[in-house]
Amino acid sequence: MSKPIEAGDTIMVSRSAVQGSMRNVHNLLSQVRIRPYFRDGKADGLSVTNIKAGSFFSKLGLKNGDIVQGIDGKIIKSPEDVLEMYKKFRLGSQVALQIMRNNEQKIINYKFR
Structure with a gap:
């Protein structure tokens, strides 16, 4: 069994x-x-919940309750982002x-192949 994906890890996609x-x-x-x-009262990202086990999102290392706040330093405020x-x-x-996970800032790194 492989170890769970944690924030800070680099995930190959x-x-x-x-x-x-x-x-x-x-x-x-x-x-x-x-x-x-x-x-x-201000937009501060996108909340992700109800992530299905084995889904694309779980494979990306996202967990229920995560707040996606940015990508490569660019702030995400809306679904359009x-x-x-x-x-x-x-x-x-x-x-x-x-x-933001459990009130802590985290970064998940992805490398594409």
Whole structure:
């Protein structure tokens, strides 16, 4: 059994897995619930909950209750910003995802092959 993915780890991601997941957006969105997260009345990322075991999102190391706050230092405030995140996943060779987990800032690094 492999060790659980923890924030700070570097996760190797298959580019074809990303592209395959995006081909069926309805199925992809059925694997997780994503909502805007607000702190002190201001948008402060996206909350991810109801992550299904074995889903694309769990394979990315995300956990229920994580707040996705940025990608490569760019703040994520709306679902539209996720499109930018997808572009980075699709085109880049590596990406750093900034999250808040259990009230602690964490970074999950991804490398694409």
